[in-house]
Amino acid sequence: MTVRNLDALFRPKSVAVIGASERPGSTGAMVWARVLEGGFDGPVWPVNPKYDTLGEHAVIHDAGDLPQAPTVAVICTPPASWPALIHKLGGMGTRAAILVGEARSDEDRLAVRHALSAARPHLLRIVGPGSLGVVSPALGAQLGAPSCRVKAGGVAWVSQSNALTNAVLGWAEARGLGFSHAVALGDEADVDAGDVLDYLASDPGTRAILLELDSVRAARKFMSAARAAARNKPVLALRSGRDDPADGLYTAAFRRAGLVRVDALDDLLDEIETLSVGRVAAGGTATLITSDRGLATLARDAFAAAGGLLAPWPADVSDALREVLPHAVGGNPLLLGDGARPEHFGTALKLLAEHRVTGTAFVVHASTHGAPVDEVAQALIDHHRFAYRGLLACFFGGVDAARRDALHAQGIPVHTTPQRLARAFARLVDYRLGRELLMQTPEGLPAQIPDAIDAALAQVREAVAAGEHELTGAAAARFLARFGLRVEGAEGEGHGAARNATSSTTTDASAGHATNAAAASTADGAAAAAAPLSTSTLKPIVDIAIELHDDDNFGPVFRFTAPAIDGVSDALRVYGLPPLNPMLARDIVTRSHYARLVAPEPTLAALTALSQAVCDVREIIGLTLALRVYRDRVTVVDPVLRVGAQRSRLAIVPYPRRFEETVDWQGLRITVRPIRPEDESAHRDFVQAMTPEDLRLRFFGAVRTFDHSQLARMTQIDYDREMALIATADTGDGVERTLGVVRAVADPDNETAEFAVTVRSDQKGRRLGQLLMERIIAYARARGTHWLIGEALRENGAMIALAKACGFTITRTEDPGVVGFRMPLDDAEAADAGATNAQPAR
The missing domain is CATH 3.30.470.20 (ATP-grasp fold, B domain)
Structure with missing residues (x-):
């Protein structure tokens, strides 16, 4: 399993604390206190046969007596009780449980195995054992025993270490920083890093992910999830143990997945500042703004050590600078001079906004009589809108909490030294370059004979x-x-x-x-x-x-x-x-x-x-x-x-040549095969050959063209969870032309796959769509997918007719202008679907 029921962990509607207690120092007392302190506004039930009340809350003596199934159960009882509790909760409808206690002995580990067996029939997900918990601050859900109350933010923290999680949460609290989610995975008996990455990749409240781990449990699942996440948002990874013989392999795996590896905890903490509050587009270059020549030298050296990221200084910027700031010295760093006043920093930002080659703006400042830190910070707040690629600040000596929070509210990260600021920005650049590597189209090679x-x-x-x-x-x-x-x-x-x-x-x-x-x-x-x-x-x-x-x-x-x-x-x-x-x-x-x-x-x-x-x-x-x-x-x-006869599976699924076939169709010899990254150019031609109306029907809106990144997403697919079969024909000059494509994208646990099919406008009416649909249905069925689903605009009569011809049931959707398609792919599901007699859309 992967993301199945993880929404219960991250968006719970009710919580039960099994083993809640008032005994000082006990796990049950710590967990119960954190749940209450979080301010969760859904039902919260303590369960413990030893108490009748805990504060204002009536205590339920047995989990089976809960008024309804809790979305999540936080279990603080000994391991021997876990299998029976999981069986009882799963039968009630609970979808997730967090095992706070540790499995230290052989008997404890046997209890974990029995608990997993009890959870499986109910699809109940288990975090832990030995988990500090799962925190979703926007909902006030502190499900576990974090060391402090966690503020809401835009960065997710995922770790295999309880101690490190507590340290990071405390560090962030002291600096007014927050998280979208914080997850301590524990022993990963069920929910692991790959599962959580899969969920967070599409979580709208998470702008970036910070990952701390020592090892990966399921490499193929992890690589697939990490690559999907890194395409959508920055993922930074910290792994200790550089002397570990396998460390170089992890470096290669992270790089291949598009993750940015950081070398120290300090670097990861700096990224909480940069990513949690910052709105920075790391284009690769930056302009430093400061008042003091010594600070300028320190900052320039820091950026050189981080990779030489300072933007070249155009002559027309110097000319404009002399008109508005006659005492400033143009160049990079931009030196405002000892007499600089707070408003001069705002003027510099406004000037640079007209010259986009200057990149991201960095202000490095130490307080002076003419430009106190608080006033310069306010000038940045007032003018931050001019920093089109974002603004980062470094104030020697720091700023007070109120001013820091005001800077954060405007998306301005604040670092304590130029070195930390430069390294933080360099890692954003590393992410951009790594993402570009993921999205690049490789040179084509002739097909192996x-x-x-x-x-x-x-x-x-x-x-x-x-x-x-x-x-x-x-x-x-x-x-x-x-x-x-x-x-x-x-x-x-x-x-x-x-x-x-x-x-x-x-x-x-x-x-x-x-x-x-x-x-x-x-x-x-x-x-x-x-x-x-x-x-x-x-x-x-x-x-x-x-x-x-x-x-x-x-x-x-x-x-x-x-x-x-x-x-x-x-x-x-x-x-x-x-x-x-x-x-x-x-x-x-x-x-x-x-x-x-x-x-x-x-x-x-x-x-x-x-x-x-x-x-x-x-x-x-x-x-x-x-x-x-x-x-x-x-x-x-x-x-x-x-x-030898046996070998492990590859961590990344290679091009599946077994799905290639040659077919006689309408007087043509066509090839049906999986799409490859090298097909980007042919796919661009394929899209351009479609009429605007066909594009609108396929993409549910007006589409003019697709850029490289969009085409790369169409042609560079993860064969472990997605398939795109294309029909191609030789144009006569040795160049393949794409005639049609059908896709199926499975959810991470392979319960359902969503399909879409497109045929070139000049090939419509020749039954190519049905030929492709038959193959994607067979592919999904062979893969073990349970349901194939899709949607089309209600006015797309050709697609609706094709779906009916292929055996799909036509269903209603929440949008009256859209119809749904649904097909069971295994015998049990088909029997259930037949018994349901779903009504067709009208």
Whole structure:
């Protein structure tokens, strides 16, 4: 399960505290006090057989005697009582429970397992055990034992640590900062970090997410949820343990998911200030405004250390500055001078508003006789609307609580040093760049020849069936040849033979990708004899050692290492999670000092080819090899491929080639396949070929065009929870044209999937929509989805007729201008739907 019933935790309507107490120092007393202090305005019931009243509240002696099912139960009783309580509460209709106590012994852990079993039939979600609780300040819901009352804000806090959660909540309270939600996950027996990320990704009250964790329970779910969240809002992650051997893998996973990793708790706390109150668009550049030359130097050094984020200073800004602030010194930092007065800071903001290249505004100030901090702060409040990319402030010595709160109310974060301000902004820039990496369209590669892949599969499966555990020498070279990779020193049957021979194709800069010609000719398993590679006149630039191992959590992962280029700088040691494409491979390669010495395309192609081999052939459970990089080509050295019948699933679902098919349709030979990121250009053409009326019917409103980010969302999908099947046809010049697309987006727990189908305007009436619908229905059914649903404008007669023809029930919706479609996909649901006899829309 994932987000199922998490709304009960974050938007409760009633609360029961099981084990509420008045005994000083007891867990039940702390939890009961926090629930009351939060000011929750729904029903709150204490449950404990030892009391008749707690204050003004009548105490219920048994959970079964509650007047109604509480939305959430906070359980403070010993572990032995948990299974029976969960069974009773689940049967009543309670949808979430928080286990505050810890499971320390084997008996306690057995009780947790029984509690989970009792919860499962009722879809009751469990947080903990060992959870500090869940806090939703906007509702006054303090469900647990936080150390203080929590103020409402725009940042969510999610942590595996109770102590750190209490420390962060206390730090924020002292600074007048708040949270949209605060969650201490405890032992994550049920609800885990991936579940909460999934929920918060679409929570309108959460502008950003701060995540603290040591480990990930379910890597595929976590990666899918994190990528979805990072596309919508900043997600910053703190993980302690840099000396942990797995730490580099977490760094790679966070980067791949679009999360910004922070190195210290101080940095994470600074982001509460920046993200909770700030309305900052981190465009990558900023202008510093200060009055003192010494402060200007300190601030400039801080920004240089954070990545050189100061905007270039245009000449026309200096000219305008001289007219309104004759004593100021133009440039970046903008130096207002020792005689600056509070109004001069406001004037500077107004001036910079007309010159957007100056970026985000930063004011760094220490109080002077002519410009006291309070008055400068008020000037910023009065003029903050001119800072189009946001405004951040640093006041040495700080400001009083009232002025700080007034700054916060206008979306102006306040930091105590230029260093903290610069680092906080730099992390916002990191998020923007990481999000852009998520949204970039990778360079297209020619489709791997299916016969070559089938031959590679046959070769490995034959080896496994024969009891072989490794492919080396000529066998490894023959396998890698299927994916366009040349192995140095592989000739005939010998391993380590003369290095002027080869058994596969070459990867060179002129091609920009692995050539598949030789692979095509080796479908029968025989290696092709390609032209010899002479190494006598070529000096390798570097050997990159590549390992693939099957991680217990993240599944198959690559590890890339290369020596320091000069013996002094850092060696390359990075991880990569397959599948890789050239864009993702470039992100890995460019972190090496060797990148500037070689043409990048051969290395990118080789890494992508290795990734494809791992993704297409699940029997590869590990490998070691060296990628020998020359200036204009790469080869493989000493490959050893470990093979076996079983391997973990990839943490990120690769392109599902199994759904590709070729169909004869209306006199055309069309291909129906999953959409790929490389389809963005063809998808733009597809949308542009549709009439304005068809676009309005599909998107429920007038649509003119889609920008890159919108098209990227359509073409770069997470195959773990979404499918988009497109129908394409060759236009005759080797270019594929998209004729139609059908989508199904499942909720995270796969209960329902929402579909949409679109056909090019000039292809309507040829039954392409039905062809696509039949395939998406079959896909959703095979995936185990229970219901397929959709909507259309009531006037969209063609879509309504198609839905009826495919077997959907037409239903009413809350909008009288919109009809709904609903189809059960398994036998039990279909029987229930038939018994219900839902009335069609009228």
